[in-house]
Amino acid sequence: MQPDGPIPALAIEFKALNHEGQIDYVLLRNRVTYDLEMLALDERRWKEIAPLVPFGEKLRLLQKVRHDRKRVDPRAAAATLTEVADEATRLTAALTDKPRSSGAGSSSGMTPAVANRGAAYVTHLREVLADWNRFYRGYDPLFTWWTAEPCGRLEKALTAYADAIRRQLVGVRPDDIEPIIGDPVLADGLRADLAVEMIPYTAEELIAIGGREFEWAAKQFKVVSNEMGFGDDWKKALEQVKNLAPAPGEKPWAIFAIADYSENFVEKMDAITIAPLAKEVWRLAMQTPDVSSRTRSSPAAK
Numbered sequence: 001m002q003p004d005g006p007i008p009a010l011a012i013e014f015k016a017l018n019h020e021g022q023i024d025y026v027l028l029r030n031r032v033t034y035d036l037e038m039l040a041l042d043e044r045r046w047k048e049i050a051p052l053v054p055f056g057e058k059l060r061l062l063q064k065v066r067h068d069r070k071r072v073d074p075r076a077a078a079a080t081l082t083e084v085a086d087e088a089t090r091l092t093a094a095l096t097d098k099p100r101s102s103g104a105g106s107s108s109g110m111t112p113a114v115a116n117r118g119a120a121y122v123t124h125l126r127e128v129l130a131d132w133n134r135f136y137r138g139y140d141p142l143f144t145w146w147t148a149e150p151c152g153r154l155e156k157a158l159t160a161y162a163d164a165i166r167r168q169l170v171g172v173r174p175d176d177i178e179p180i181i182g183d184p185v186l187a188d189g190l191r192a193d194l195a196v197e198m199i200p201y202t203a204e205e206l207i208a209i210g211g212r213e214f215e216w217a218a219k220q221f222k223v224v225s226n227e228m229g230f231g232d233d234w235k236k237a238l239e240q241v242k243n244l245a246p247a248p249g250e251k252p253w254a255i256f257a258i259a260d261y262s263e264n265f266v267e268k269m270d271a272i273t274i275a276p277l278a279k280e281v282w283r284l285a286m287q288t289p290d291v292s293s294r295t296r297s298s299p300a301a302k
Contacts (some may be wrong), residue, residue, distance in 0.1 A: 034196035042190050045117065051166065052091075052110075055084040059125050072136060074146035081150035088122075088157040091277050095164040115169035116181045123164040126155060139207035252284060 014025055050056075058080055065072055110118075133151050136143040166172045172179065185193070190203045201209070221234035230237040244253045259282075263274060 028195050030198070032084040034192055037188065037192040041185060048110075048114045049121055050116035052115070053121055053125070055087050055120070056125060058084055059128060059132075063128050066132060066135055072140075072143060072154060074140070074143040077143070078150050081147060081154045085150060085154040085157045088154070088161045092157070092161045092164045095161075095168040110169055112170045113181055113183045115165055117183055119162045119165040122158055122165065126158040126162070129155060129158070227249075252286065255284060 014022060017025060037177065051210070062072075062080060101291075129151065138144060144203060163174070171183065187203065194203070194206075199206075218234075221237070222232045225232060225237035228237045228240065230240070243271040245251075258301065263279060266272060266274060
């Protein structure tokens with residue numbers, strides 16, 4: 001199994017490794033290459049949001065001093081907090097004083113995806129500030145005396161600024177349902193994702209495959225629609241199936257029935273063994289519509 005591309009000079013030759021060692025080598029090489037490409041992507045993304053957070057480095061350095069186990073200068077830290085709070089307040093005012101254009105983010109030349117990333121970073125900085133403050137507050141009386149007021153003011157300023165970015169540049173009102181805002185990795189990121197998973201296709205080839213599969217699925221819709229008596233109008237057939245859904249309150253029992261059927265099907269095939277304990281202890285947790293909606297719109301589902 002010879003890996004693609006040149007092999008860097010190592011103390012151990014690739015060909016001298018056993019089969020397992022060669023597999024580990026290729027996996028490690030792919031992972032290192034992928035991580036380097038993701039770091040480059042993160043750098044490009046940072047440059048895109050940098051105009052929104054000109055004060056980010058100042059807060060990062062405060063946390064760095066703590067992580068480096070150096071003493072904090074309370075008076076200097078308070079001055080930094082005050083300076084950043086003033087800057088965040090000015091930036092908020094600059095955004096809120098502008099009438100929001102119909103195309104969110106268009107007035108600044110920044111896409112909603114980039115603006116949303118910037119708002120998320122401002123929220124992250126607020127979390128960094130809280131973590132930094134918790135480390136000293138109460139343990140260092142001098143620190144607490146100097147920073148209590150500016151730290152509280154900065155937290156409010158960062159919250160207001162993140163809200164202003166979302167409202168003015170992303171286009172999300174406080175009472176709106178949180179939309180799903182994609183943050184594309186573009187061609188380079190997609191190529192890296194495919195490579196690390198050893199998928200031997202380009203993005204264009206995968207899109208073409210998806211198109212062919214969609215055409216096949218559309219034909220099958222019509223086949224089933226005709227069998228149901230709706231002719232080629234598969235949308236009517238789909239609506240009929242939707243109306244066969246369990247009544248309110250009955251969905252858990254439908255799920256239990258499907259689970260029983262699946263267990264029996266697998267056991268009759270004698271393909272795998274289902275441990276009795278596994279069948280006994282699995283549970284079903286229900287979600288409210290509100291929780292389900294938040295789950296679908298969460299960036300964590302990215």
